[in-house]
Amino acid sequence: MRSTFCAVVSRLCWLTVLLPGSKAFADINMPVGVTPISKEVYGLHMLIFWICCVIGAAVFAVMFYSIFKHRKSKGHKPADFHESTTVEILWTAVPLVILVSMAIPAAKTLIAMEDTSNADLTIKVTGYQWKWHYEYLDSGVNFFSSLAAEHNEARQVDSGIDVSTIDNYLKEVDNPLVVPVGKKIRFLHTAADVIHSWWVPDLAVKKDAIPGFINENWALIEEPGIYRGKCTELCGRDHGFMPVVVKAVPEDEYLAWVAEQSGAGEEAETVADGDAAEEDTDREWAMDELLARGEKVYTANCVACHQAGGQGVPGAFPAITGSPVAIGDVDKHIEVVYEGVAGSAMASFAAQLSDADMAAVLTYQRNALGNSVGDTIQPSAIKALR
Amino acid sequence: MSTATTEHHDHHDDHGPAYGWKRWLFTTNHKDIGTLYLLFSLVMFFIGGGMALIIRAELWQPGLQIVDPLFFNSMTTMHALVMIFGVVMPAFVGLANWMIPMMIGGPDMALPRLNNWSFWIMPFAFLLLLSTLFMEGGGPAGGWTLYAPLSLQGGDSFAFVIFSIHFMGISSVMGSINIVATIFNMRAPGMTLMKMPLFVWTWLITAYLLIAVIPVLAGAVTMLLTDRYFGTSFFSAAGGGDPVMYQHIFWFFGHPEVYILILPAFGIMSSIIPTFARKPLFGYASMVYATASIAFLSFIVWAHHMFTVGMPLAGEMFFMFATMMISVPTGVKVFNWMATMWRGSMTFETPMLFAIGFLVMFTIGGLSGLMLAITPADIQYHDTYFVVAHFHYVLVPGAIYSIMAATYYWIPKWTGNMYDEKLGKIHFWISTIFLNVLFFPMHFVGLAGMPRRIPDYSLQFADWNMVASIGAFGFGFSQLIFAYVVIKCMKGGEKATDEVWEGADGLEWTVASPAPYHTFETPPTIK
Numbered sequence: 081m082r083s084t085f086c087a088v089v090s091r092l093c094w095l096t097v098l099l100p101g102s103k104a105f106a107d108i109n110m111p112v113g114v115t116p117i118s119k120e121v122y123g124l125h126m127l128i129f130w131i132c133c134v135i136g137a138a139v140f141a142v143m144f145y146s147i148f149k150h151r152k153s154k155g156h157k158p159a160d161f162h163e164s165t166t167v168e169i170l171w172t173a174v175p176l177v178i179l180v181s182m183a184i185p186a187a188k189t190l191i192a193m194e195d196t197s198n199a200d201l202t203i204k205v206t207g208y209q210w211k212w213h214y215e216y217l218d219s220g221v222n223f224f225s226s227l228a229a230e231h232n233e234a235r236q237v238d239s240g241i242d243v244s245t246i247d248n249y250l251k252e253v254d255n256p257l258v259v260p261v262g263k264k265i266r267f268l269h270t271a272a273d274v275i276h277s278w279w280v281p282d283l284a285v286k287k288d289a290i291p292g293f294i295n296e297n298w299a300l301i302e303e304p305g306i307y308r309g310k311c312t313e314l315c316g317r318d319h320g321f322m323p324v325v326v327k328a329v330p331e332d333e334y335l336a337w338v339a340e341q342s343g344a345g346e347e348a349e350t351v352a353d354g355d356a357a358e359e360d361t362d363r364e365w366a367m368d369e370l371l372a373r374g375e376k377v378y379t380a381n382c383v384a385c386h387q388a389g390g391q392g393v394p395g396a397f398p399a400i401t402g403s404p405v406a407i408g409d410v411d412k413h414i415e416v417v418y419e420g421v422a423g424s425a426m427a428s429f430a431a432q433l434s435d436a437d438m439a440a441v442l443t444y445q446r447n448a449l450g451n452s453v454g455d456t457i458q459p460s461a462i463k464a465l466r
Numbered sequence: 467m468s469t470a471t472t473e474h475h476d477h478h479d480d481h482g483p484a485y486g487w488k489r490w491l492f493t494t495n496h497k498d499i500g501t502l503y504l505l506f507s508l509v510m511f512f513i514g515g516g517m518a519l520i521i522r523a524e525l526w527q528p529g530l531q532i533v534d535p536l537f538f539n540s541m542t543t544m545h546a547l548v549m550i551f552g553v554v555m556p557a558f559v560g561l562a563n564w565m566i567p568m569m570i571g572g573p574d575m576a577l578p579r580l581n582n583w584s585f586w587i588m589p590f591a592f593l594l595l596l597s598t599l600f601m602e603g604g605g606p607a608g609g610w611t612l613y614a615p616l617s618l619q620g621g622d623s624f625a626f627v628i629f630s631i632h633f634m635g636i637s638s639v640m641g642s643i644n645i646v647a648t649i650f651n652m653r654a655p656g657m658t659l660m661k662m663p664l665f666v667w668t669w670l671i672t673a674y675l676l677i678a679v680i681p682v683l684a685g686a687v688t689m690l691l692t693d694r695y696f697g698t699s700f701f702s703a704a705g706g707g708d709p710v711m712y713q714h715i716f717w718f719f720g721h722p723e724v725y726i727l728i729l730p731a732f733g734i735m736s737s738i739i740p741t742f743a744r745k746p747l748f749g750y751a752s753m754v755y756a757t758a759s760i761a762f763l764s765f766i767v768w769a770h771h772m773f774t775v776g777m778p779l780a781g782e783m784f785f786m787f788a789t790m791m792i793s794v795p796t797g798v799k800v801f802n803w804m805a806t807m808w809r810g811s812m813t814f815e816t817p818m819l820f821a822i823g824f825l826v827m828f829t830i831g832g833l834s835g836l837m838l839a840i841t842p843a844d845i846q847y848h849d850t851y852f853v854v855a856h857f858h859y860v861l862v863p864g865a866i867y868s869i870m871a872a873t874y875y876w877i878p879k880w881t882g883n884m885y886d887e888k889l890g891k892i893h894f895w896i897s898t899i900f901l902n903v904l905f906f907p908m909h910f911v912g913l914a915g916m917p918r919r920i921p922d923y924s925l926q927f928a929d930w931n932m933v934a935s936i937g938a939f940g941f942g943f944s945q946l947i948f949a950y951v952v953i954k955c956m957k958g959g960e961k962a963t964d965e966v967w968e969g970a971d972g973l974e975w976t977v978a979s980p981a982p983y984h985t986f987e988t989p990p991t992i993k
Contacts, residue, residue: 107926108910110846117842125843132833139829143804147822152744152811159809162746171801172794179790182840187783189842194779235530235922243529243925250528250924269776274616275709277774277849281915286845288775290710291615292703295776312849312917314609316616317536320920393536395603395621422704425619
């Protein structure tokens with residue numbers, strides 16, 4: 081008898097304490113995460129959750145007891161009391177005590193969260209509409225990270241693609257952030273255009289990326305793995321389509337990755353002066369070549385506002401087709417894309433696109449999407465601006 | 467006194483309303499204006515609800531099927547603006563217009579012409595706001611909080627949005643001044659402050675909140691306007707401004723606004739629960755003090771909406787502790803209502819059903835609010851569907867249910883007819899079931915990592931989003947029952963008695979049903 085009772089109690093304890101963090105609850109509860117902070121946060125979350133459940137259960141028990149017992153249809157006669165200093169003091173004081181007991185562990189965790197000192201490496205995260213830029217301040221490695229192409233295609237209105245066939249739909253990027261496990265990583269957050277927010281639930285890291293400001297926080301990842309997150313501050317049309325992917329690897333693997341990235345030639349996508357980028361910039365490009373590359377660049381960087389057909393969104397985002405900029409003076413066109421337009425959603429693409437990419441997309445805009453100016457813009461012309 | 471004047475001097479008791487549209491356009495009668503506000507709010511409720519259904523239709527399954535993401539964003543933005551400024555606030559002002567003079571034994575509002583004007587600004591304000599949806603570039607799409615610099619992107623409809631917010635603000639401030647003036651000047655002799663019904667008390671405090679914070683909002687949006695059109699850089703870091711400053715100013719308005727949307731609801735509950743429990747309200751004085759404490763605290767917790775913007779540790783601590791404190795006076799209120807029900811003699815007509823629905827679900831929303839106050843946990847909850855679930859639990863079964871409860875409770879007094887009790891109960895049960903199907907799963911997807919304000923989501927959120935969408939359509943369409951019951955009751959029905967409810971207490975129940983066009987021209991005697 082006694083042993084059955086113990087078994088039931090231990091089963092119940094197991095259910096309430098362990099299960100909410102297990103896989104079975106992954107779709108309806110906060111992840112436990114993989115950093116010391118995320119585990120503390122999860123603990124706080126479950127503690128306050130159970131406190132709320134107990135308070136709720138007590139309140140509802142009294143309320144529903146009264147609703148079932150003290151009803152006129154059962155012949156209950158109304159009492160006439162309408163105050164009691166004792167209970168009123170009691171139900172002011174008891175919640176206060178509960179709050180203080182909750183505030184102390186919460187404050188401790190908060191202090192730990194804000195302590196970014198003695199970091200092993202620092203990564204600057206910059207939010208753009210609608211992608212992330214990562215810069216490893218210690219090694220200089222830097223790159224953009226945006227929604228993977230397959231996902232980007234599938235998520236268009238009427239794409240005709242069944243999104244349920246796509247693995248990790250909207251959670252995959254072209255270039256994930258690679259970080260070492262067991263190291264204290266300090267993140268610096270800022271933005272180039274509007275406010276974004278960089279969130280990875282498994283790291284319990286969420287910080288707003290604000291233009292003109294640099295915020296910081298940190299994570300120490302304990303287990304290798306791929307951790308996925310999202311932008312959580314409304315940042316315009318494609319706010320829902322700028323995921324975060326963090327790939328945590330053992331330190332030696334990380335160091336090898338860094339060496340590979342900072343080594344020569346691997347990165348045509350960045351403005352790092354590798355040999356390949358150098359070569360792309362210096363040679364003469366043919367129209368077809370520019371158009372082919374320009375279409376890719378346009379799809380990745382311009383369609384969100386200017387639309388796939390170049391028609392724009394009247395009143396919000398100008399059209400490319402027939403636009404006075406895109407069919408007019410070439411220097412003005414370069415200036416708009418290179419420097420952006422102050423006070424509008426048009427950002428400067430100087431840092432986002434390589435010389436070849438920018439030349440290609442400019443040429444594409446002038447000779448496709450219903451435009452046919454006939455001129456080409458060479459990467460060397462963009463290089464001359466830098 | 468000449469004969470001519472005597473002849474033309476209508477005796478006020480016989481002075482009924484004018485006929486036709488002029489009655490409504492030129493009226494200075496608090497009951498007519500109350501009716502206008504309430505009907506306006508009902509119309510806006512369906513417009514704002516329609517927007518919510520567009521949102522839930524797009525979120526029915528992953529992938530983009532129906533709308534462009536930009537239009538989706540303008541739907542979330544407009545849904546919030548319409549529901550807050552076009553539904554809840556006007557409905558409360560309408561109830562204040564109808565009930566406050568009758569509750570304090572006054573003949574009308576203190577400033578009747580101002581009253582007319584503060585209503586008639588509203589339809590134009592919303593015409594301006596809704597017209598932006600048809601302009602080039604579409605309506606506002608940066609969220610109802612209009613955070614800079616995002617809100618400064620987009621089309622020239624922005625200027626219309628700012629002006630419409632100014633109009634709504636002017637209307638609210640005028641309405642509030644009127645309510646304050648009425649409560650301080652129009653009370654019947656003997657109606658001391660501590661004898662006023664709690665609805666009057668909560669509205670008095672709400673009116674002060676409005677007068678304090680609406681100008682702050684007006685200032686913030688005007689700075690947005692000059693940033694957009696006149697080259698200032700209040701909120702642009704590139705020009706020496708500060709985007710976070712906008713958020714501080716906005717939420718200094720925004721948090722008291724949250725209580726503007728709920729304090730009158732507390733007053734309504736404090737009228738309805740004693741009536742159907744047939745027992746006086748428990749802890750009247752502590753209710754008044756709790757309301758005042760909540761109002762005070764509402765001014766010093768604003769930055770809990772901004773725990774991720776990078777505040778200093780001391781700031782985060784302060785706002786965490788201050789926010790947790792709010793649960794104390796709010797708890798006192800819930801406990802007082804429970805104690806009012808305790809050992810009463812309860813019946814469960816529709817107003818009481820909505821009141822109990824309020825009590826249960828507002829408590830759920832309050833408890834998730836306590837969870838959100840814990841800053842380290844809030845960093846995980848912030849800007850996810852968990853927050854969406856929280857504020858819909860306090861606003862829909864909170865503010866909206868209180869308005870519906872008030873309508874069922876007082877409509878016999880307004881129209882002289884009883885509403886259809888059976889349909890009212892059906893409306894309550896269908897609404898309550900679908901409401902929970904709609905909002906409860908949002909807690910789950912939020913905790914599991916779904917950000918708010920996204921038109922498309924990853925596959926692990928698909929099931930609960932579909933459930934929520936089913937709830938949304940069920941809840942939305944069941945409100946047609948409400949509209950039907952209200953219209954039916956306005957047209958006729960079983961005649962209501964003067965007292966209407968067996969346990970009713972208060973001056974409004976001493977006048978005839980329907981309430982005559984002018985009441986209490988001779989002040990009543992207050993015991």
